[in-house]
Amino acid sequence: MKKRNYFITSLFFILISYTPLFGQDADEPVAKSYRIRFKTVQQFEPLIQRVLSNRGEIEISDELNMIVVVDRPAYLTRVDSLVAYFDIPAQQFMINLHLIEGTNDPEAIASPDSAQLHSLLDQFYDYTTYEELDKVIIRAEEKTATSFFLAEGKYNISFQVDYLRGAAAPVRFREFTLNEVVTGVSGKMTTPIYSSSAEIPENTLQVFSAIKQEKSGKTLILVITAYRI
Secondary structure (H helix, E strand, O other), X not given: OHHHHHHHHHHHHHHHHOOOOOXXXXXXXXXXXXXXXXXXXXXXXXXXXXHOOOOOEEEEEOOOOEEEEEEOHHHHHHHHHHHHHHOOOOOEEEEEEEEEEEEOOOOOOEOOOHHHHXXXXXXXXXXXXXXXXXXXXXXXXXXXXXXXXXXXXXXXXXXXXXXXOOOOOOEEEEEEEEEEEEEEOOEEEEEEEEEEEEEEOOOOOEEEEEEEEOOOOEEEEEEEEEEEO
């Protein structure tokens, strides 16, 4: 409570001290407060520091998630734009993830959406059958690590999604790793078999990764669709 009261008192004196007086030079520093709604003041402080003049000052309150900026009006306009652009809710996604295996095995059971997969994949492969290993829909939030298991725990996938506003392929999978879960003398462990990053269009089936399985002659294929919600 003391910290909150100290900040409020400081804010009052800052605003009073830098309130423009009648006839004051319009280029003199003034104070403006910003209540950050969707991010944290720690995320904003370094961004704001970059757009201030050499006369600019910042006072922050972690408890109130508020920033007071003192600078010339032209520089405060930059801060206004920065806060409006970045202080927005995190983007939510539905990730439709299809793990399949390309094979020429006559006994393989084709995926329920085999015709769609053939249309998508026959330009890359010449397999007669695309066998479904797993298909999941998972909700993810941008810049938040996501991890889950597939194919009854045989595989593990971890990734982080970014939304690139204004880009032609705005959904970016960052730090994406496909692991195989194996059992050893010390128990179960994950072994990375594919690691990458990719930017993909929204609402479009995208071949994300393919891993040739030399022993079986099959290919493990991951098809992803990302929907903003």
